[in-house]
Amino acid sequence: MLSRIFRCFEKTALHPDFPSAEGQLICADNTAYTLGGPCGLLEIRVFNSDFVRENLKFDDGSAAPILVLGVEDIAGQKELEEKERLHNEIKQSKEDAEKTLGQTEASLEKALSAKARDAIKNPLGVPNYDKTRLEPRVLECMGAPEGLLLDDDSLSKFSAQFLSKDKKDPLSKVTAALASLDALRAAASNALARSVTSQRIPRLVDSPAVERWVDEGRPLHEKAETCLFCGQPLPPGLLDALKRHFSEEYDRLMGELSELSSKIGRAADEQINLPHPTEFYPEQASLFELEKREVERLEEERRSALKKLADAVNAKRLKAFTVLECPEVTDPKETITEHLGKINELIGQHNERTAKFERVRQDAFCKLEMHAAASFVIEQDYATRQVENEEARAQIEKAGLELTRLNDEIIALGAQLSEEAAGAVRINELLKEYFGKDDIKIQVSADKRFQISRGGTIAKNLSEGEKTAIAFSYYITRVQDGKHALADMIVVIDDPVSSLDANHLFNTYALIKTQIASCRQLFLFTHSFDLFNLVKDWAKEEVLLASWSGPLRRFVLAHPLER
Numbered sequence: 115m116l117s118r119i120f121r122c123f124e125k126t127a128l129h130p131d132f133p134s135a136e137g138q139l140i141c142a143d144n145t146a147y148t149l150g151g152p153c154g155l156l157e158i159r160v161f162n163s164d165f166v167r168e169n170l171k172f173d174d175g176s177a178a179p180i181l182v183l184g185v186e187d188i189a190g191q192k193e194l195e196e197k198e199r200l201h202n203e204i205k206q207s208k209e210d211a212e213k214t215l216g217q218t219e220a221s222l223e224k225a226l227s228a229k230a231r232d233a234i235k236n237p238l239g240v241p242n243y244d245k246t247r248l249e250p251r252v253l254e255c256m257g258a259p260e261g262l263l264l265d266d267d268s269l270s271k272f273s274a275q276f277l278s279k280d281k282k283d284p285l286s287k288v289t290a291a292l293a294s295l296d297a298l299r300a301a302a303s304n305a306l307a308r309s310v311t312s313q314r315i316p317r318l319v320d321s322p323a324v325e326r327w328v329d330e331g332r333p334l335h336e337k338a339e340t341c342l343f344c345g346q347p348l349p350p351g352l353l354d355a356l357k358r359h360f361s362e363e364y365d366r367l368m369g370e371l372s373e374l375s376s377k378i379g380r381a382a383d384e385q386i387n388l389p390h391p392t393e394f395y396p397e398q399a400s401l402f403e404l405e406k407r408e409v410e411r412l413e414e415e416r417r418s419a420l421k422k423l424a425d426a427v428n429a430k431r432l433k434a435f436t437v438l439e440c441p442e443v444t445d446p447k448e449t450i451t452e453h454l455g456k457i458n459e460l461i462g463q464h465n466e467r468t469a470k471f472e473r474v475r476q477d478a479f480c481k482l483e484m485h486a487a488a489s490f491v492i493e494q495d496y497a498t499r500q501v502e503n504e505e506a507r508a509q510i511e512k513a514g515l516e517l518t519r520l521n522d523e524i525i526a527l528g529a530q531l532s533e534e535a536a537g538a539v540r541i542n543e544l545l546k547e548y549f550g551k552d553d554i555k556i557q558v559s560a561d562k563r564f565q566i567s568r569g570g571t572i573a574k575n576l577s578e579g580e581k582t583a584i585a586f587s588y589y590i591t592r593v594q595d596g597k598h599a600l601a602d603m604i605v606v607i608d609d610p611v612s613s614l615d616a617n618h619l620f621n622t623y624a625l626i627k628t629q630i631a632s633c634r635q636l637f638l639f640t641h642s643f644d645l646f647n648l649v650k651d652w653a654k655e656e657v658l659l660a661s662w663s664g665p666l667r668r669f670v671l672a673h674p675l676e677r
Contacts, residue, residue: 129164137149229489391406415446583622603633
C-alpha cells in the first residue's frame with residue numbers, strides 16, 4: 115500500500131481503486147504534499163506491481179511472445195495501430211473512389227471518342243478528328259447546350275456547305291433586254307386595221323396567194339417584154355394595171371408589215387442566257403432550278419404570243435385590202451424580270467460565298483461541331499457528371515492530404531517508438547550482467563515491438579522469475595533515462611525479488627546497490643529476509659564508512675514483518 119501511495123505522488127493522481135483516499139507526504143523541511151496533488155520539485159520513481167502491469171505486457175498466447183515496454187510505448191503502440199488502421203481504411207476508400215472515378219472518366223472518354231468519330235470524323239471526312247478536339251467545345255457549351263442544337267434542315271444545309279470542298283467560279287449577273295410585246299402588238303394592231311385604197315384587180319383580190327405571187331414577180335418584169343414564167347409576150351397595159359393595183363399605199367403597208375415581221379422574228383429569237391445548275395453550290399442549285407424552270411416557262415409563253423402576232427402579220431400581207439383583228443396577247447416580261455432578279459440574288463450569294471469560301475466552310479463546321487458537342491452534353495448529362503467527378507476528385511485530394519498527414523504521424527510515432535526501443539540494448543546488458551541471462555535477449559521487431567528470444571529462437575513460456583528480471587531491468591533503464599538526475603530522485607522499490615531464486619535475489623541486490631545507490635533517497639519494501647539482510651548490511655556499511663552525508667542522504671528499509 116505504501117508503494118502505491120508513493121506512486122500516486124509520482125503520477126500526481128489518485129489510484130483508480132482508491133478514488134477517495136487521503137494522505138500527505140511531509141519532508142524533512144516540513145514541506146507537506148497532498149496525496150494526488152503536485153509534488154513540486156520531488157522526482158519519485160516507484161517499482162511495484164502497478165508499474166509492472168502498466169509498463170509491461172507479456173503476450174504468451176501466441177507462437178511469438180511479444181514484450182511491450184513503458185506506458186508511453188503501450189499507448190504509442192495503440193495509437194500507432196489506430197493510425198495505421200485509419201490510414202489503411204482511408205487508403206482503401208481513396209483507391210475505391212479513384213477506381214470509380216477512373217471508370218466514370220473512361221466511360222465519358224469512350225463516349226466522347228464515339229461522338230467525335232460518328233458526328234464529325236466519318237460523316238464530314240475530317241481526318242484525325244478525335245475527342246481531344248471535341249472536348250474543348252463540350253466544355254464551352256455545358257452551360258446552355260440546347261441553344262446550339264440544329265434541326266434536320268440546318269444540319270443538311272451546313273453539312274452541304276462544309277462538304278462542298280470545290281471552290282466555284284464567280285458567275286455573271288443575268289441580263290435580258292427583251293423587246294416589248296405590248297409595243298409589237300400595238301404596231302401589229304395598227305397595221306392589221308388598215309385597208310389599202312387602189313384600182314384593184316378582182317382576180318387578185320379574190321386570190322391572195324396569187325396576188326402575193328404577182329406582187330413578188332412584178333419587179334422582175336419592169337423592163338421585160340415577155341412573161342418570165344410562160345415566155346409569152348406581156349399583154350399591153352398589164353404592168354400599168356398592176357401598178358395601179360399595187361399602189362404606193364400598198365407598197366408602204368407591205369414594207370411596214372415586212373419590217374414588223376422582222377421585229378417579231380427578232381423578238382422571238384431573243385434568249386435569256388442562264389448558268390447551268392452545276393455552276394452553283396449544292397445548297398443554291400435547287401433554288402436556282404426552280405427559278406430557271408419558271409423563266410423557261412415564261413419564255414415559252416412569250417414565244418407563243420409572238421407567234422400569234424407573227425401569224426397575224428403574215429395573214430395581213432395576204433389580205434392588204436381587208437381589215438383584220440389583232441390577237442390578244444399578254445406580255446410576261448415583268449414576271450420574267452422578277453424571276454431574273456431572284457436568280458441574280460442567288461448569283462450574288464454564290465459570288466459572295468466564292469469570295470468567302472473558306473470562311474463559310476469553317477463557319478458551317480463550327481456550327482456542326484457545336485451541335486455535336488451540345489448533343490453530347492445532353493445525352494451524357496455531362497454537366498452533372500462533371501460536378502460529381504469534381505466532388506470525387508476533391509474527396510480524393512482530401513483523402514490524399516489526410517493520408518500524407520497520417521503517414522507523417524505514423525513515421526514520427528514509429529521513430530519515437532524506435533527511440534524508446536533503444537532501451538532494449540540497455541535491458542539486455544542488465545540481464546546479462548546481473549542476472550546472467552545471456553541466452554535471453556530482447557530484440558526490436560520490424561513493427562517497432564519487442565521480441566523476446568532465447569538462444570536465437572523465439573522464446574516461449576517465460577517463467578515468472580524471467581519476467582520479473584526483465585521487468586526490473588526495464589525499471590532501471592527508466593530510472594537512468596537521463597531525463598532527470600538520479601541524485602534528485604526518490605526511489606521506491608516494492609518486492610523486486612518475487613519469484614526469484616537465491617542467485618537472482620543476490621543479482622537484484624547487486625543491481626540496486628550499483629545502479630541506483632546514488633539516488634536522493636531509497637525506499638525498499640520486501641518479503642524476502644535474505645534481501646532484507648543484504649540491504650541492512652549494506653546500510654550498516656554505509657554508516658560505518660560515514661557516507662550518509664554523500665548522495666544517499668537517507669536509507670529506509672522496511673522489515674518483512676513490519677511491511
